[in-house]
Amino acid sequence: MNRTELIGQIRNKRSYLCVGLDTDFDRIPKFLQSRPDAIVAFNKAIIDATKDYCVSYKINTAFYEAMGLKGWAAMEETVNYIPSTHLKIADAKRGDIGNTSAQYAKAFFETLAFDAITVAPYMGADSVQPFLEYKDKWTIVLGLTSNKGAKDFELQKTDGQYLYEKVLKTVSSWGTPENLMFVIGATQAEEFTNIRKILPDHFFLVPGVGAQGGSLSEISDKAMNSDCGLLVNASRAIIYAAENESFATEAAAIAQQYSTEMSQYFS
Numbered sequence: 015m016n017r018t019e020l021i022g023q024i025r026n027k028r029s030y031l032c033v034g035l036d037t038d039f040d041r042i043p044k045f046l047q048s049r050p051d052a053i054v055a056f057n058k059a060i061i062d063a064t065k066d067y068c069v070s071y072k073i074n075t076a077f078y079e080a081m082g083l084k085g086w087a088a089m090e091e092t093v094n095y096i097p098s099t100h101l102k103i104a105d106a107k108r109g110d111i112g113n114t115s116a117q118y119a120k121a122f123f124e125t126l127a128f129d130a131i132t133v134a135p136y137m138g139a140d141s142v143q144p145f146l147e148y149k150d151k152w153t154i155v156l157g158l159t160s161n162k163g164a165k166d167f168e169l170q171k172t173d174g175q176y177l178y179e180k181v182l183k184t185v186s187s188w189g190t191p192e193n194l195m196f197v198i199g200a201t202q203a204e205e206f207t208n209i210r211k212i213l214p215d216h217f218f219l220v221p222g223v224g225a226q227g228g229s230l231s232e233i234s235d236k237a238m239n240s241d242c243g244l245l246v247n248a249s250r251a252i253i254y255a256a257e258n259e260s261f262a263t264e265a266a267a268i269a270q271q272y273s274t275e276m277s278q279y280f281s
């Protein structure tokens with residue numbers, strides 16, 4: 015999915031919600047757990063219930079990799095089930111020497127049908143480049159993350175600038191706003207104005223609302239641009255909204271609440 019198509023979906027729906035499919039077997043409703051296709055059945059019900067309120071799904075691969083072959087198969091079936099109107103993100107946080115990154119890119123962009131993958135920038139340009147070579151695919155580089163540990167490196171200053179600022183400035187020269195996004199955690203709201211100044215045009219994938227407590231209104235106020243420029247992810251707050259038979263209806267209700275709030279932030 016290219017940038018024009020993504021912006022079109024966002025404008026149509028007046029939503030920039032990304033639903034996170036962090037599907038943990040132990041947290042899905044008990045009545046589903048006995049089914050051999052429990053994870054896929056849960057994901058399909060969540061997708062059917064929420065697809066009108068969001069423009070993207072983010073599959074955190076850890077939850078699937080943890081289950082071995084079964085999990086990988088469930089991830090493949092899930093990504094194939096997501097409508098083509100929605101941006102399909104693999105939250106895999108990959109990145110390695112060039113020829114290895116090329117295999118990661120092939121795994122997620124060719125063997126699996128993802129539109130986007132999250133990538134760690136620590137190993138530098140040659141570790142990110144193989145992902146950027148794919149047309150109409152997105153590389154989403156970790157910028158300023160939502161976790162406490164962001165203080166350990168990302169928020170350390172050298173030569174008067176934070177490490178994350180250096181990452182944003184350097185990595186943005188490796189690609190364009192057409193193929194590169196950045197992960198910026200919603201819990202880092204005080205940095206959003208500065209980040210939007212550094213990168214006026216790029217999309218940001220913003221995890222950290224919902225279970226991690228980030229403010230949708232604050233980040234929207236500080237970082238929306240004329241193309242929206244935001245994909246805001248919520249995982250646990252949506253998919254685990256209820257533990258009983260009505261889990262999908264409850265998930266839809268929460269997704270609708272986010273989407274209704276988002277619609278108010280468009281001019």
Ligand SMILES: O=c1ccn([C@@H]2O[C@H](COP(=O)(O)O)[C@@H](O)[C@H]2O)c(=O)[nH]1
Nearest residue numbers: 074159160199221224225226248249250
């Ligand atoms: O800085 C980051 C980068 C990635 N994540 C991921 O996003 C979701 C958030 O889940 P919630 O349940 O909505 O808290 C999850 O997959 C994280 O691994 C992040 O939270 N922060």
